[in-house]
Amino acid sequence: MQTHPNLKGQWALITGASAGIGRACALTLARAGVNIYLTGRKEVELKAVQSECQSHGVQAPYMSGDLGDRSFVKELVEWSSSAQILINNAGTLTYAPVLEVTTDECEHMFAINVVAAYDVSRAIAEQMKKRGSGHLIFITSLAARNVNVHSVVYAATKHALSALAKGFRLELKKDLIKVTEIAPGMVDTEMRSAITHPEVLKAIASRTFKPIAAQDVANAALYALSSSEGCCPDLIELRPIVG
Numbered sequence: 581m582q583t584h585p586n587l588k589g590q591w592a593l594i595t596g597a598s599a600g601i602g603r604a605c606a607l608t609l610a611r612a613g614v615n616i617y618l619t620g621r622k623e624v625e626l627k628a629v630q631s632e633c634q635s636h637g638v639q640a641p642y643m644s645g646d647l648g649d650r651s652f653v654k655e656l657v658e659w660s661s662s663a664q665i666l667i668n669n670a671g672t673l674t675y676a677p678v679l680e681v682t683t684d685e686c687e688h689m690f691a692i693n694v695v696a697a698y699d700v701s702r703a704i705a706e707q708m709k710k711r712g713s714g715h716l717i718f719i720t721s722l723a724a725r726n727v728n729v730h731s732v733v734y735a736a737t738k739h740a741l742s743a744l745a746k747g748f749r750l751e752l753k754k755d756l757i758k759v760t761e762i763a764p765g766m767v768d769t770e771m772r773s774a775i776t777h778p779e780v781l782k783a784i785a786s787r788t789f790k791p792i793a794a795q796d797v798a799n800a801a802l803y804a805l806s807s808s809e810g811c812c813p814d815l816i817e818l819r820p821i822v823g
């Protein structure tokens with residue numbers, strides 16, 4: 581892939597850049613010439629993504645930490661305050677029947693998927709507003725509009741995140757800050773690797789479609805970021821179609 585004339589030399593903060601969709605976004609933007617602030621908890625994985633990004637000739641510093649820790653979030657947004665692009669990607673999911681999800685699990689999903697995304701977006705958008713430009717991307721899910729069994733609380737967090745994306749768009753349009761929501765269906769990542777609940781495993785095994793690839797989501801992010809000055813894709817839904 582060639583560097584992109586509108587994106588080359590810009591800086592993007594990508595949360596959850598150590599794996600899956602975040603990693604694919606980091607490598608795709610690096611190939612387009614974008615410098616990346618990488619973050620996630622796993623330092624070894626972040627270092628590996630860093631060197632892959634650097635091999636495309638861009639800068640890719642990383643800061644590891646837990647988005648559930650507010651002092652870390654404060655440090656992160658100060659460190660990456662010059663970002664012209666934010667990809668709010670980090671997310672977590674406990675798959676279980678709704679009556680079995682604990683309050684701690686519910687709080688944790690809201691803390692990472694909603695509260696941390698809000699805190700990071702607010703701080704980065706404040707800086708974008710001062711500069712009079714910027715692009716926020718929210719990775720939600722098809723579960724931002726539907727609710728499926730075994731992921732009810734997760735769907736509630738994604739509905740909330742989608743509402744935040746719409747709200748940021750409404751309020752920041754006048755400051756020329758673009759906001760894109762990317763809502764993928766099932767993606768082939770490690771997100772479901774920790775599932776052990778037999779009922780959930782059975783339900784997943786009975787699905788009749790194949791997941792899409794993390795690269796499909798990264799391609800959608802690149803498409804949104806490449807849109808012309810006067811245009812912004814508000815919502816991109818990505819649906820698995822192959823059985």
Ligand SMILES: NC(=O)c1ccc[n+]([C@@H]2O[C@H](COP(=O)([O-])OP(=O)(O)OC[C@H]3O[C@@H](n4cnc5c(N)ncnc54)[C@H](OP(=O)(O)O)[C@@H]3O)[C@@H](O)[C@H]2O)c1
Pocket residue numbers: 595596597598599600601602619620621622623625645646647648669670671672692719720721722763764765766767768769770771772
């Ligand atoms: N996979 C799907 O089917 C699917 C579908 C629709 C939407 N999504 C959304 O896409 C996003 C990325 O998911 P994925 O599929 O790429 O999952 P993944 O492979 O499990 O990656 C999740 C990323 O989030 C980071 N993360 C999780 N908890 C964190 C925490 N407490 N603090 C900091 N970073 C944290 C992880 O980094 P560390 O482990 O290094 O902390 C990792 O980089 C999520 O928001 C997810 O909801 C996924």
